[in-house]
Amino acid sequence: MAFDFYMPDIxxxxxxxxIVGWKVKVGDTVKLDQPLVExxxxxxxxxxxxxxxxxxxxxxxxxGDICPVGKILVVIxxxxxxxxxxxxxxxxxxxxxxxxxxxxxxxQQPIQVVDASEARARVLATPATRKLxxxxxxEIGRVPATGKxxxxxxxxxxxxxxxxxxxxxxxxxVASAKSALGYxxxxxxxxxMRKKIAEAMARSVHTAAHFTYVEEIDMxxxxxxxxxxxxxxAERGVKLNYLPFIVKxxxxxxxxxxxxNASLDEATQEIVLKKYYNIGIAAQGPHGLVVSTVRDADxxxxxxxxxxxxxxxxxxxxxxxxxxxxTGSTFTVSSLGKLGGVLATPIINFPEVAIVGVxxxxxxxxxxxxxxxxxxxxxLSISVDHRLADGWDGAMFLQDVKSLLxxxxxxxxxxx
Numbered sequence: 001m002a003f004d005f006y007m008p009d010i011x012x013x014x015x016x017x018x019i020v021g022w023k024v025k026v027g028d029t030v031k032l033d034q035p036l037v038e039x040x041x042x043x044x045x046x047x048x049x050x051x052x053x054x055x056x057x058x059x060x061x062x063x064g065d066i067c068p069v070g071k072i073l074v075v076i077x078x079x080x081x082x083x084x085x086x087x088x089x090x091x092x093x094x095x096x097x098x099x100x101x102x103x104x105x106x107x108q109q110p111i112q113v114v115d116a117s118e119a120r121a122r123v124l125a126t127p128a129t130r131k132l133x134x135x136x137x138x139e140i141g142r143v144p145a146t147g148k149x150x151x152x153x154x155x156x157x158x159x160x161x162x163x164x165x166x167x168x169x170x171x172x173x174v175a176s177a178k179s180a181l182g183y184x185x186x187x188x189x190x191x192x193m194r195k196k197i198a199e200a201m202a203r204s205v206h207t208a209a210h211f212t213y214v215e216e217i218d219m220x221x222x223x224x225x226x227x228x229x230x231x232x233x234a235e236r237g238v239k240l241n242y243l244p245f246i247v248k249x250x251x252x253x254x255x256x257x258x259x260x261n262a263s264l265d266e267a268t269q270e271i272v273l274k275k276y277y278n279i280g281i282a283a284q285g286p287h288g289l290v291v292s293t294v295r296d297a298d299x300x301x302x303x304x305x306x307x308x309x310x311x312x313x314x315x316x317x318x319x320x321x322x323x324x325x326x327t328g329s330t331f332t333v334s335s336l337g338k339l340g341g342v343l344a345t346p347i348i349n350f351p352e353v354a355i356v357g358v359x360x361x362x363x364x365x366x367x368x369x370x371x372x373x374x375x376x377x378x379x380l381s382i383s384v385d386h387r388l389a390d391g392w393d394g395a396m397f398l399q400d401v402k403s404l405l406x407x408x409x410x411x412x413x414x415x416x
Contacts, residue, residue: 003052003076005036007067009151016068017041019061020191028056029079033130036074039067040196045287045319049130054078064191125152133157154322197288204350209386212345213394218406219361219376225408229302236303243281243335244305245411246358249404251277251298252414254331257397259389261330263351271388280329280349281309284336285316291349292316293329333358346383353388356401357381 007017017039024036033049040046058075061067125133125140132154133140140152143160147153179185190198222245233240254261254277261274277298280291292312294305315321332349335358346357359379366375380401384394404411 001078002057003054003078004072005051005074005076007039007069007071007073008048009069014041014069016066017046018191018195019063019065019067020045021063022059024056024059026056026059030054030056030076040191041323048073050076052076052078064189129154129157194288200350201347204348208348208350210345210348210383211386211391211394212381212383213391213398214343214379214381215395215398215402217378217380217402218366219378222405222408223361223376233303233306238303238306239310240303240306242361243309243333243358244302245405245408246335246356246401247279247294247297247305247309247333248302249401249411250279250331250333250356252404252411253397253400255298256400257389257393259393260354260384260397262353262388263330264353264385264388274330276330278328278330280332280352281312282332282334282346282349282355283313283316286319290316290321290326291329291332292321292325293327295328331355336360343379344381346381348383348385352385354382354384354394354397356398357383 018041020038020040022037024030024034030036030050030053032051032053035047036050037048038045039048054076056074057077060072060074067073125145129152130140132138133143133152136157138157138160140157143152143156145152146156219242222242226240226242226245230240258273259271261277263272263274264270265272276296279294279297281294282289282291284290292315294300294308294312297305300308312321312325315325329349329352331352332355334344334346334355338360341359343359344357346355348355357380359381361376361378363374364377365372366377367373368375380398382394382398384391404414
């Protein structure tokens with residue numbers, strides 16, 4: 001009989017998902033847990049597996065459509081003449097009351113163990129978590145659930161088995177066409193990651209009042225410190241570059257200029273000053289620019305930040321980054337490394353207040369003590385939302401960052 005598969009609640013705060021691409025069509029026979037469709041939510045693409053074995057009889061949303069949580073995504077005629085069933089709409093769709101908060105701000109939920117006889121069909125879990133369980137050979141229905149509304153999380157699965165996994169994505173289809181003048185063209189649907197980037201950038205530019213300030217940084221002393229530390233870093237399995245030092249200097253600057261580590265709640269017209277320092281790292285991924293998050297950067301060492309940046313970069317390149325990896329930043333750093341150029345005016349990662357652009361380090365002549373000498377020079381640019389911070393704030397913040405980078409000794413004294 002027919003089984004209605006509702007769009008699941010696949011992440012905290014997610015109310016809808018964009019259909020990136022179907023892996024099945026009407027009339028196809030599918031197995032239990034067979035991938036059905038890829039859905040984009042925020043900055044993560046997830047793969048929805050089939051909750052039933054049977055035949056696809058109806059697909060309600062096509063590629064590029066937005067499907068709200070709780071709407072019927074697809075109908076499956078179950079194999080074996082089973083009685084008519086319907087998937088229970090996700091709790092999110094019914095506006096379930098919030099649970100009592102934990103000390104860390106997350107909702108307290110009882111640990112639940114789901115009976116395996118019906119588990120895979122009715123257990124609450126994101127598609128990525130289900131896929132992880134399949135790849136690890138874990139019966140997801142036997143995993144104790146600690147997430148909101150009794151959802152099984154990826155950490156629950158990993159703790160149950162202790163291993164990780166990888167997720168494979170696909171590129172959107174392209175179509176050949178001719179221009180009005182007869183020239184060959186190729187049309188690629190604007191969907192998935194690229195569409196999310198476009199929407200985020202347009203929203204930032206049309207909402208935040210951008211201004212940019214630039215400062216030249218003499219990195220000569222830091223270059224020497226990094227060169228001396230590379231061997232010790234390598235002993236610990238760390239490939240040390242300059243970005244972790246920049247992150248630590250930025251955190252110190254944010255503590256002095258808290259308005260730059262804030263956001264504007266437009267609904268309540270309140271400025272939200274963040275007392276934590278989650279630094280976003282903007283980097284190019286296979287589907288476009290992605291901001292991953294180094295959480296609690298103020299509490300991490302230089303080596304620890306370096307490890308985390310490497311882990312996040314690999315996750316972005318392999319399309320295995322989790323929602324937690326890609327959300328929650330309070331301030332963003334954008335760097336192209338050796339391709340950093342001379343100057344850029346990066347767009348703010350809305351709803352943050354500011355973003356720093358890191359440019360390439362080059363040996364250049366500089367005047368020191370009346371003498372022309374060769375120094376390692378780099379430009380830092382900062383784009384700031386003028387609604388919340390003034391030019392003075394942005395300039396003084398960058399001056400503080402400059403002083404720390406130019407004298408690494410003082411940077412280490414600032415660390416907590």
